[in-house]
Amino acid sequence: MKAEYDLIVIGAGSAGLSVSIAMRRFGLSVLLIDRNDNRIGGDCLNDGCVPSKALLHISRQVHQARLATAYGLNLSGEVDLARVMQYVRERQDVIRAHENAQYLRDVEMLDVEIGTASFVGPKTIRINGNETSAKNIVLCTGSQPQPLKASGVEQVNVLTHKTIFSLNDLPRHLLIVGAGPNGIEMAQAFRRLGSDVTVVGHENRILSKEPPSASALLQERLAGEGINFLLSAEVKSFTDAHTAHIESADGQRHTVVFDQVLATLGRTFDYDDMNLAAAGIELDDKGRLRLNNHLQTTNQHVFAAGDAAAGAPAGERYFSHAAELHASLLVANFITPVFDKSLSYDHFSWVTFTDPEVATFGLSAKELTERAVAFETIEHRFEKDDRAVVEDNQYACMWLLVEPAGLNPLNRKVLGGTMVAPNAGELIQELILANQQGLSISAFLGKTYPYPTASKVNKAIWVEALGSNIPGVLKTAVKWLY
Template sequence: MKSHYDLIAIGAGSAGLGVAIAMKRLGFDVLLIDRKDQRIGGDCLNDGCVPSKALIHVSRMIHNARRSQPFGWKMEGATDLAAVMQYVHERIEIIRAHENATYLRDSEKLDVELGTARFVGKQQIEIGGRVTSAKNIVLCTGSKPQQLNVAGIDQVKVYTNENIFTLDELPERLLIIGAGPIGMEMGQAFQRMGSQVTVVGAEDRILSKELPEVSTLLQKRLAEEGIDFRLNRKVKAFRDANTAEVAPENGETEQIPFDVLLVAIGRTFNFDDLNLTAAGIELDDKGRIKLNDYLQTTNEHVFAAGDAAAGAPAGQRYFSHAAELHVSTLVSNLITPSRVLDKKLTYDNFSWVTFTDPEVATFGLLEEDLRKRNIRYERVDYDFAHDDRAVIEDYEYAKMILFTEPTGLNPFSTKILGGTIIAPNAGELAQELILAIQQKLTAGDFFNKIYPYPTASRVNKSVWIDHISDNLPGVVRKAVKWLY
C-alpha cells in the first residue's frame, strides 16, 4: 500500500469495483479496500442478484416440468434443496473467478487491501494500522437488510437475503415478511420448488412502487400458483419459534405457523466503523450520508456510490445497475476540469426489473414524476391478448403501459416518456423501449422497422400501430385519401 493515491474506493461491490477499475484503466493510481476477499463482489455477487437469479432459474425449470404433465409427461419426487443451493453457489464461484483480490491485483493492476478502513483525517484512511491518503475517496459500503423488531423475534431463526441461500432443506412452510421485489422473487421461487409460501405485507398491495394494475395482475398470477397473501397487516409478535401473530391496523390478530422466516422489509446502513466525523462527513436524520446532486459528501474530497448513496437528492434505487449509473456520473465528473461541466445524478432514464414470472419492467419517467413536473402526457395501454407470440406461448394476460408525448397532427413523431411491461421476459422486451427514450426515437421509427415474425418484441411495434390508427387526425385521413 502506497502513502498516497489519486483515488481510494472503500467497498468492493458493484460501485467500488466499477469506479476503481474505471479510474485505473484511465491511468490513475487507485486503491480498492474491502473487509475480506469473500465479500468482493458485494451483495450482488454474494447475497443478491447472482444467487437469487440462479435460484429463480432452477425453480422455473421445476415449474415448467410440472406444467408439461397435461401433454403426457409425469414428474415425481421432491426438490432437493441442497442440490439446488449447490448449483447456486457454483454459479457464484464462476463469477468470483474475476471478482477477487488476486485477480484484481494481477489482471487489473489494482492495489487491493483487505480489512476495516476508517478515516483519520479529511483525506486520510487507516487500514491494518497503516495510514494512506488520496485526492478523492469514494464510499461504496453498500447497505444491509433492515431488521424486524417485534416481541419474541429473539426466539426465531431469521433469514434475510444474506443467509437464505445457506438453507439445505426445503421448508414446508415459508413465511415472508415484506411484499417488495425480494419477497416476491423468493416467494415464487420457493413456492415453485414445493414450499407453501405465505406473504405478509404492510401495504394493501405487492410491489407498491409499481402501477396498481401491474401489482394486481402479478399478485393474481402468484396467487394462482398457491402463494397465500396477507396484506395490510403487520407482524405484532412471535408467540414461539414457529408462530407469528399478525394483524391489520384495527383488526383481529391471527396466528400464522411457519418453519422458516424470511424478512425482506427494506435496507438500512451502518457507517460506524468508518469514523466519518474525523473526515467531516455528516449524516441526515435517517442515518444516510448527506450528499449533493453530484454524489459529494459534506467533505469535498469524499463521494458515495451504490447503496451508500441513498441520501442523494435524486433519491435512491437499490439496484446493482444504479451503482453503475453512479459510477459513470462520478467518473465523468472526476475527470471534468470544471464543476460547471459536471453532471448531476438523475434517474430520468433509469429502469428496473422484478424477476418474477411474469417479469415486471419499469423504465423512464414514472407517472408520478410526470405529474409532479407538470409534463403533458398520454397513457397508452396495450393488451397482449391479440399478440401472436403471446397466444402461442400462453401469456395473453400480459400488458404494456406507456406514457408518451401528447399525440399531435403527426402521431408518427410521438416519443416515449416512460412505461411498464408485465410479461414473461419483460426485462428483455423493454430494452428497445429504453433505448428509444434515451435516443429520442419516435413512433415512426418503430412503425418503419420490420420485425421477424413471430418475435416477442413485435409488440413494441404493434402498440404503435394501434395507437397511431386510433389517433390519426381526420384532416390527415382526408389528405391521404385525396393523395391516393
C-alpha cells in the same frame, strides 16, 4: 500500500469495482479496500442478484417440468434444496474467479487491502495499522438488511437476503415479511420449489413502486400459483420460534405457523467503524450519507456510490445497475471536471425477475404530474399477439406514458412505462433506448420485425393506438392523395 494515491475506494461491490477498475485503466494509482476477500463482489454476487437469479432459474425449470405433465409426462420426487443451493454456489464461483483480491491485483493492477478502513483526517484513512491518503475517496460501503421488529422476534431465526441461500432443507411453509421485489421474487421461487408461502406486506398491494395495475396483474398470477398474501398487515408478535401473529389494518387477526421466516424490509446503514466525523462527513436523519447530486459528501474530497449513495437528492435506487450509473457519473466527473454532471434517474429502469417479469423505465405518472408534464397513458394487452397466443401469455400487458398526440401523432416520444410479461426485462429494451435517446414512435412503425418475435409488441402498441385514432383531416388528405 503507498503513502498517497490518486484515489481510494472503500468497498469492492458493484460500485467499488466499477470505479476502481475504470480509474486504474486510465492510469491513476488506486487503492481498493474491502473488509473480506470473500465479500468482494458485494451484495450482487454474494447475496443478491446472482444467487437470487440462479435460484429463480432452477425454480422456473421445476415449474415448467410440472406443467409438462399435462401433455403425458410423469413427474415424481421432491426438490433437493441442498443440490439447488450447490448449483447457486457454483454459479457464484464462476463469477468470483474474476472478482477476488488476487485477480484484481494481478490482472487489473490494483492495490487491494483487506480490512476495516477508518478516517483519521479529511483525505486520510487508517487500514491494518497503516495510514494512507488520496486526492479523493469514494465510499461504496453498501447497506444492511432492515431488521424485523416484533414482540418475541428474539425467539425466531429470521433469515434475510444474506442468509437465505444457506438453507439446505426446503421449508414446508415459508413466511415472507415484505412485499417488495426481493420478497416477491423469493416467494415465487420457493413456491415453485415446493414450499407453502405466505407474504405479509405493510401496504395494500405488492411492489408498491410499480403502477397499481401492474402490481395487481402480477399478484393475480402469483396467487394462481398458490402464494398466500396478507396485505395492509404487519407481524405483531411471535409466540414461539414457528408461530407468527399478524394483524390487518381492518383489525383481522391471523396466525401463521411456519418453518422459516424471511425478512425483506428494506435497507439500513452502518458507519460506526469508519470514524466519519474525523473527515467532516455528515449523515442525514435516516442515517444515510448526506450527499449532493454530484454524489459528494459534506467533505468535498469524499464521494459515494451504490447503496451508500441513497442519501442523494435524486432519491434511492438499490440496484446493481444504479451502482453502475453512479460509478459512470463519478468517473466522468473525475476525468472531465469541466463538464461536471449531476445524478438523474429520469431514464432509469429496473426489472423484478418474477415470472412474468415486471419491467419499468423512465418517469412515472406521479413524477410527470408533479413536473406539470402533459402525457397520455396507452395500454396494450398481448391477447392478440401471435407469439403470446402460442406460448399462452395472452394475459401480459404494458402501459406506456407518451406525449400527447398534437398535430403529428407519429412524432410523440415515450416518457416512461411498465410491462408485465415473460422476459419483459428483455422485451422492453427498445422502449428504454427510445426513452433515453428521444426517439419518436415513428422509429417503431418504420421497423419490420421478424415474425413472430415477441418484441413485435413494441410496434403493435403504436399500430393499435394510431389505427383507432387517425385524425379526420389525415384521412381526408390520404383519400385526396390516393
